[in-house]
Amino acid sequence: xxxxxxxxxxxxxxxxxxxxxxxxxxxxxxxxxxxxxxxxxxxxxxxxxxxxxxxxxxxxxxxxxxxxxxxxxxxxxxxxxxxxxxxxxxxxxxxxxxxxxxxxxxxxxx
Amino acid sequence: xxxxxxxxxxxxxxxxxxxxxxxxxxxxxxxxxxxxxxxxxxxxxxxxxxxxxxxxxxxxxxxxxxxxxxxxxxxxxxxxxxxxxxxxxxxxxxxxxxxxxxxxxxxxxxxxxx
Numbered sequence: 499x500x501x502x503x504x505x506x507x508x509x510x511x512x513x514x515x516x517x518x519x520x521x522x523x524x525x526x527x528x529x530x531x532x533x534x535x536x537x538x539x540x541x542x543x544x545x546x547x548x549x550x551x552x553x554x555x556x557x558x559x560x561x562x563x564x565x566x567x568x569x570x571x572x573x574x575x576x577x578x579x580x581x582x583x584x585x586x587x588x589x590x591x592x593x594x595x596x597x598x599x600x601x602x603x604x605x606x607x608x
Numbered sequence: 609x610x611x612x613x614x615x616x617x618x619x620x621x622x623x624x625x626x627x628x629x630x631x632x633x634x635x636x637x638x639x640x641x642x643x644x645x646x647x648x649x650x651x652x653x654x655x656x657x658x659x660x661x662x663x664x665x666x667x668x669x670x671x672x673x674x675x676x677x678x679x680x681x682x683x684x685x686x687x688x689x690x691x692x693x694x695x696x697x698x699x700x701x702x703x704x705x706x707x708x709x710x711x712x713x714x715x716x717x718x719x720x721x722x
Contacts, residue, residue, distance in 0.1 A: 540713035
């Protein structure tokens with residue numbers, strides 16, 4: 499079947515903006531999610547967007563949703579060393595489950 | 609504090625041995641999940657349970673078994689039939705029902721087969 503697609507790596511300089519992209523599979527998905535995983539830890543929900551929204555902003559985070567292209571992006575403004583992590587895009591999969599992308603490793607250059 | 613716990617954090621197993629990973633939650637969530645994470649592979653669903661005494665296979669269930677005798681607990685057994693069990697295992701839970709599907713994750717167990 500189709501997969502949720504993400505680039506594996508993104509490298510940015512400290513202080514710049516990071517944009518992590520995701521292509522999801524189901525145009526009827528009601529909510530779409532971004533999770534963050536720090537080294538050796540579980541995943542934590544970072545933010546989410548409801549499908550009737552095009553954009554959601556939460557402090558340094560901006561989520562953009564393009565339903566026509568099934569494209570989701572996460573922008574992190576003023577990227578800091580603490581933002582270094584793996585970021586997963588997720589969409590509803592079955593009943594109450596989620597399917598996750600492979601994750602994007604965000605690497606911060608000093 | 610409400611949360612989801614996994615134990616142990618690190619686990620070592622000899623080839624041919626079964627091993628059980630613990631997952632407990634006190635969030636009163638109906639649904640629980642087990643994922644396996646390998647480098648570059650993302651999360652792959654092993655088993656999930658939407659209610660006590662019921663569970664279903666995920667995408668990579670072969671070589672694994674689970675039980676759901678209590679709402680709070682969803683242990684995963686990695687059997688000797690699992691050909692490549694070395695991985696990071698993540699347990700998660702969510703409130704059942706409704707379109708909002710946030711999953712809460714435990715800290716993970718890293719299993720290494722010697």
